[in-house]
Amino acid sequence: MKLTFDGDWRATVTGAPLRSTPRFDFPGQRVRIAEYADMEEWQRFLVETFGSQEWLWDAPDELRFDQAGRELVGAGFRLPYESAPAEDSARVPATPPVRPGGLRADEARDFRLEVTTELCRAPGDTVLTCLRELDVLDEPLDARIGIAPDVALLVQHGTVVGWSLTDPARYLTTGFAAADPAPPAPATRLLFTECLDLITTPLLDAVRRRDPAALTSFRALDHKLRNQREDRHRTDALLAIIGNLVEDYADRPAERKP
Template identity: 55%
Template sequence: MTAVRLEFGGDWFATVTGEPLDLVPRLHTDLRVSPCTNTVEREAFLLGTFGSQDWLWDVVDILRFDPDDRRLVGAEFCIPEDEASAEDSARLRLPPEARSGGLRADQVKDFRLESCTVLCRTPGDTVLTCLRDLDVLDEPLEARVRIAQDLALLVQHGTVVGWSLTDPVRYVPPPYVDPGPDPPAAATRRLFTECMDLLAEPMAFALSEGEPAALERLRAADQALRDQREDRHRANALRTVISQYVEDYLDAPGRQP
């Protein structure tokens, strides 16, 4: 199989190995593919690997590689706050087949990986796609490279320009916990989409302005997640995702009905 070399911006490159990570994605307020089970382990993991890393006040995507064999061992991706319009999202055409593969860095060298700036959603949120910018939609994507279960990097002109996660609600667990193998309940799928709506514009702005209809949607979603009896681990995780909004907009003084 011909080796595929990918550019990650600037003069930093990695080659597709054909060996994806044997790790399950965890979708919370960001997306993590990591062996770490707590913050202490994460700090040690970052110290023992190289690649792209976040620094104080610097929001970037993270790819970490083993310094001995230069192979990808973990990744973290930010979820953009800006959501593409329905018209722009409809322009997105993902390549139907994903090439299975991990990554091997060309050299042991740290680099900076800009996080994606725009989120594209499908009806029912069956796929979440994050892109470098909307200009990516002006030309076809060349390939998807699957680096973990249902998680693929998106390639255009040999450069990584985003990533996609298929069936994202399946990968919603509490922080640092792998999601269970059972499929999401139908109610969880509906509430996942509702939570995504609440976190995105224009609903997020409406919440910050205290608009009654927006506050009622947030209150209803929070209560539905509290009341859901099946699929409790995902329901609890989704409540954690919107908990800051609940605290800021529902529990704040003067906001209670």
């Protein structure tokens, strides 16, 4: 199967997906799939590979390929800022099933992979599906290419139209740190959904307006996160966003207009 990116850039699906465990950097709202462990290694990785990457003020998603064999060696995806309506999330098709596979670039040159704009959440946030646009749901998908554990590219008419992350709570972390290899606690899964509810809906705008009910919801969630004793690595990743929002909006008095 041939896949098209950025209009005319193409890659061939192979039988060798990435083995790297995904890292869901919750404060950064992005998923990384690569072996680099810090900023310095990431920058070296970008120099030694080609494909789609950040450049100055441009921040597309990443697919990186090695220079020698043109094989996919890493990826990075940003989550959209807002969740799609529940009725649209319910339209995400269950078929076709994920087919594990890697990618080999047809030629060694850079391209641009647009970030997705629509976040579709399965019940219980067992799967996050990020789409280029909701019109994708009007037609069936051609394929789901599992480029790494629990990460798949969504293909329609030979073009990549989105990606998905299964069991996102399992991969919660911060920055470049590896995710905890132990399964997430049931309480963490519930807190993960609460956090997504608050940061991907209009409630976040209400917090920024310092709406009292919205601020109460954030303070309550902040309290739960700080007092959960188990699964602290994942819980701290969730707290990194919620705690900052509470500090910025709930714990500071509103500025008076002159």
